[in-house]
Amino acid sequence: MEERSSQATTSRLTARGAKTRSRIVGTAADLMRVRGVGGTTLDDVIVASNVSKSQLYRHFEDKQALVRAVIELVGDRTIAIERERLSKVMTFAGLRRWRDALVENNALQEGRYGCPLGSLANEVSDQDSIARKRLLDLFSAWQELFEDLLRRFQKADLIPQEADVSQLATGLLAAVQGGYLLAQASRDVTPMASAIDMALAHLHTLHSKRNAAS
Template sequence: MTELKTERRAVRLTSRGAATRARIVRAAADLMRVRGVNATTLDDVRTASGTSKSQLYHHFADKDALVRDVVDLWARSVLEREERQLQKLSSFRGLQRWRTMLVQLNSLQNGAYGCVLGSLANELSDQNEEARSTLAATFATWEELIAKGLRRMQDNGSLSGDADPARLATGLMAALQGGYMLARAARDISAMETALDMALDHIETYLTSSPA
């Protein structure tokens, strides 16, 4: 339903209007990632995007409407990245490479910002039901990408048939998000590395042979 509304709204926009709207959403997304949703005002967004108050309110009736588009933008961005990394995952070494990629990305800010989806969920789950629903669906899709990789490992015989890919994917996601949170609080990615490594150690117990 949200996608259909977005499509209908986009049809009514001129190319210039669409560009203005995208600029507003991008500026809001960047600000909310660093400052948080509650600490970011519409005036902040207007200044950062170089738009007037009338332009801002032409595209967004209120802050909640803008936040919904910000959540959609970040959800698409994260899933596009994860699909690139996980769509062909079929080995334990692939999981290790995925873990290293995420840790390295988070180390660029010493863990200061954590996972943008986790941060949004912490702020919005009790405030904006539509945003909460979008975030929950995004996490579920992310988990399923991991689970599909684990199923491919079962199909190629490197992961035991006794393993439950869905449960292992949930555990790995929980370790990842918990690691993000601890790294953000400490400004140190060590806890994130430990959490992910322990989750991978558990998955390794289901391997049928040494990782290739």
């Protein structure tokens, strides 16, 4: 109900108002990415986005509302990027390229900030049930992308038809999230690479067993 209300409010914004709102949310997302949700105040967002306090409160009644908008923005970006990358994966070589791109991108900042979605989930899930539910939906969407990939692998006879794609997709997502967390703690993407490699090795094992049974 609240989500529909928020969407209706956004649709009624003038072009200028929508631009201001977008700037506020984008700025808040950038600040929270670096400082964390707890380390980012509304005053920080006001200064960084070059808006007045009244402008900010015209769009967001409090910090919780702004954080929910940040989750929407970050979630849409993250899922869109992963959809673009994973939709192209048709082979194990393609899966390896996806893995390399993910790890190399995180290495640019030495794994400093973790997963955009995972970091938000760590901070807000226990404080805001609506935000937690939205984050769960986003992680489910990410898992579905892995499930689609694995079904393509089944269709191409790369993994057994009887393989549980839901379980395998959960394992892949867990490897990615755990890898992000370990890289963030160590400031080194090596643990992230290892975690994902273990998940991919399991898929290779399924492939080998399928070939042996043929």
